[in-house]
Amino acid sequence: MPINGALAKTSPHLLPAHQRSSMARPDSRSTKKSMPEVWWRGPGTEAKIHTYTGNAMNTYTGPSYAPASIYILRLRSKDQDTRATVYLHEGSGTSWAFPQLPSDSRVHTLGVGMTSVTLSWAPSASLKRLHTQRSYDYCVLVNRKHNYRNLCAAQEGIRKEREKDKKREKKNKQRKVTVWPILKDWWWQQWDADTELRSPAALRDDYGHLQCACKGTESVCTVSELVPDTQYYFDVFLIDRLNGTSAAYTGTFAQTHEEARPAITPLREGELQWVTFRDGGSTSGEFFSFRPRGWQQSGLLTLQSCGSSEKINVTVSSKGKELSSQAVGENLAQIWLQGSPSYLIHLEKAGTAAPRQAATGVLKASVKMQASSTYHRQGIPSLPSTLQIKSFNRLRSCKSVTLAWMGTEERSLYCVYRQRLGKGGGKKGGTAPCLGPESRSDTERVLCKYFQELNPRRAVTTAVIGGLEPGVAYIFDVYLMRRWGIPIKYSSKTVRTRKEC
Numbered sequence: 001m002p003i004n005g006a007l008a009k010t011s012p013h014l015l016p017a018h019q020r021s022s023m024a025r026p027d028s029r030s031t032k033k034s035m036p037e038v039w040w041r042g043p044g045t046e047a048k049i050h051t052y053t054g055n056a057m058n059t060y061t062g063p064s065y066a067p068a069s070i071y072i073l074r075l076r077s078k079d080q081d082t083r084a085t086v087y088l089h090e091g092s093g094t095s096w097a098f099p100q101l102p103s104d105s106r107v108h109t110l111g112v113g114m115t116s117v118t119l120s121w122a123p124s125a126s127l128k129r130l131h132t133q134r135s136y137d138y139c140v141l142v143n144r145k146h147n148y149r150n151l152c153a154a155q156e157g158i159r160k161e162r163e164k165d166k167k168r169e170k171k172n173k174q175r176k177v178t179v180w181p182i183l184k185d186w187w188w189q190q191w192d193a194d195t196e197l198r199s200p201a202a203l204r205d206d207y208g209h210l211q212c213a214c215k216g217t218e219s220v221c222t223v224s225e226l227v228p229d230t231q232y233y234f235d236v237f238l239i240d241r242l243n244g245t246s247a248a249y250t251g252t253f254a255q256t257h258e259e260a261r262p263a264i265t266p267l268r269e270g271e272l273q274w275v276t277f278r279d280g281g282s283t284s285g286e287f288f289s290f291r292p293r294g295w296q297q298s299g300l301l302t303l304q305s306c307g308s309s310e311k312i313n314v315t316v317s318s319k320g321k322e323l324s325s326q327a328v329g330e331n332l333a334q335i336w337l338q339g340s341p342s343y344l345i346h347l348e349k350a351g352t353a354a355p356r357q358a359a360t361g362v363l364k365a366s367v368k369m370q371a372s373s374t375y376h377r378q379g380i381p382s383l384p385s386t387l388q389i390k391s392f393n394r395l396r397s398c399k400s401v402t403l404a405w406m407g408t409e410e411r412s413l414y415c416v417y418r419q420r421l422g423k424g425g426g427k428k429g430g431t432a433p434c435l436g437p438e439s440r441s442d443t444e445r446v447l448c449k450y451f452q453e454l455n456p457r458r459a460v461t462t463a464v465i466g467g468l469e470p471g472v473a474y475i476f477d478v479y480l481m482r483r484w485g486i487p488i489k490y491s492s493k494t495v496r497t498r499k500e501c
Helices: 017-024 151-172 179-198
Strands: 003-010 046-054 070-077 108-112 117-120 136-143 214-216 220-223 231-240 245-248 252-255 264-266 273-275 285-290 298-305 312-318 321-328 333-338 343-349 367-373 401-406 412-420 445-451 460-465 473-481 493-496
Touching: 108 252, 117 231, 136 151, 136 220, 151 231, 214 220, 220 231, 285 367, 298 312, 298 321, 298 343, 312 333, 321 333, 343 367, 401 473, 401 493, 412 460, 445 460
Parallel strands: 264 285
Antiparallel strands: 003 046, 003 070, 108 117, 117 220, 136 214, 136 231, 231 245, 231 252, 273 367, 285 343, 298 333, 298 367, 312 321, 312 343, 401 460, 412 445, 412 473, 473 493
């Protein structure tokens, strides 16, 4: 706060004798406020020798006045309560009470990062004196409001911020206490405040509570753990712990760099997207965007992980608000999108295990994803109650087998694929749950059929697969081809035809 200060002198022969004697024997007790006016209420004269108005450090140096023996210093805060520190030195020459600043007392910025700023400044000549260098320390203070011209102003600013934080904490707390604890706390607070004002030790500066970003005798400091894209103000103070004084360098400010915005890939309508996460990669995840078609602004996001021992976390948000977050494994995950014109999809690894090796010639991906607009739908499509395929031993012949699987109450397309095993049965095809029909050859497709049953308990469909060789083992895969979302793969089924019929 700006302070108005005035220094005046008065002559002692104009004072009554009893007032002069009281000045010669100062009372050992301290008071809350000095009142020099009571000393010279007589007919003495007063002459103003120096005035200053401002909120920075001000120094007055002048000769002694022979007829004057009393000097009066008046300080007045123009706006609100504040604190001021006054130092007095008698005699000619430098008192060495204050640290010396170099000719270039500016704080320079060496480097600015996203969460750190490196500063440097010219060293002080006070540190070069061997007999006093141990009592000096640099202190770097950081704030988001403004620079401080002296340490006294910085301490006062820190104190007010702490008082605001305490008041904010008290408002947020719901206190349920009796009247006696309230009165007891109030009484102790009043006692502590009165003791602090009356204690002579309270008039001395205590630098121990300062939270210096850097402290010591080095003239280079790197301030870390800052917030990206934020402006900070940096002040450097040279503190003399022996004399309790300080000197302020000309502070500076810097804007930290903003965070690197990740690349966002738009998802096309119904397009299957494969996402690969590399071990030791620099990015923690992938970002995608999707805009549903139609006035309903609804869509379906389906995902499936291709790694048996690791999971993928998916987070869906819109306009900065998180809408859904869940882990994606080998089982198909469906997320319903509704009510927003666009969605941001974030995928990141949840584990560190290496993904399972896929078959040769198959797309190597950790997760596959698809987003589709859902017209005239009110919710997530239903899934089969089980993904197991059943074969009937009695209906098995030398050239055909009969398979059965569960469907849904919605009309969907089911496609059956087969793969011939070797004589030893050791050959295995690409039957990973994440592999869809796009990874299979057209020669492996046996048939495709539509099926629908409104009663979920009776939603069982069968298929007779013919044209097989006697005594040969086959792997059969069934895919549910839906209008919305990625295809669903049933568990592979191995069946051997009869050798003799």
